[in-house]
Amino acid sequence: xxxxxESGGGSVQTGGSLxxxxxxxxxxxxxxxxxxxxxxxxxxxxxxxxxxGSGKTTYAGSVEGRFTISRxxxxxxxxxxxxxxxxxxxxxxxxxxTAGRPRGAGTQVTVSS
Numbered sequence: 001x002x003x004x005x006e007s008g009g010g011s012v013q014t015g016g017s018l019x020x021x022x023x024x025x026x027x028x029x030x031x032x033x034x035x036x037x038x039x040x041x042x043x044x045x046x047x048x049x050x051x052x053g054s055g056k057t058t059y060a061g062s063v064e065g066r067f068t069i070s071r072x073x074x075x076x077x078x079x080x081x082x083x084x085x086x087x088x089x090x091x092x093x094x095x096x097x098t099a100g101r102p103r104g105a106g107t108q109v110t111v112s113s
Contacts (some may be wrong), residue, residue: 019081
């Protein structure tokens, strides 16, 4: 069973950057397609970026060109680099497999104008 722990959230102003990390434990991580998700207060989960085991990436239109997902299979890490942040990026960010489970508890990102 893979367990996931996120870190790197915080508060920034519009235009700022944050780097989120997701540390995984367990077997078969390298074969798992992974995703970063976010959930705004009162909102639904939004899958914003995904990456296959071999490194193929996809992005939601709302973040494409600003966010970059990457992974290091040897370190069992998935990273989300977020640039040019906007207030609408505010939310709880969590990593998961692309199936949605397992998932981490998340890390809060707040972007102020």
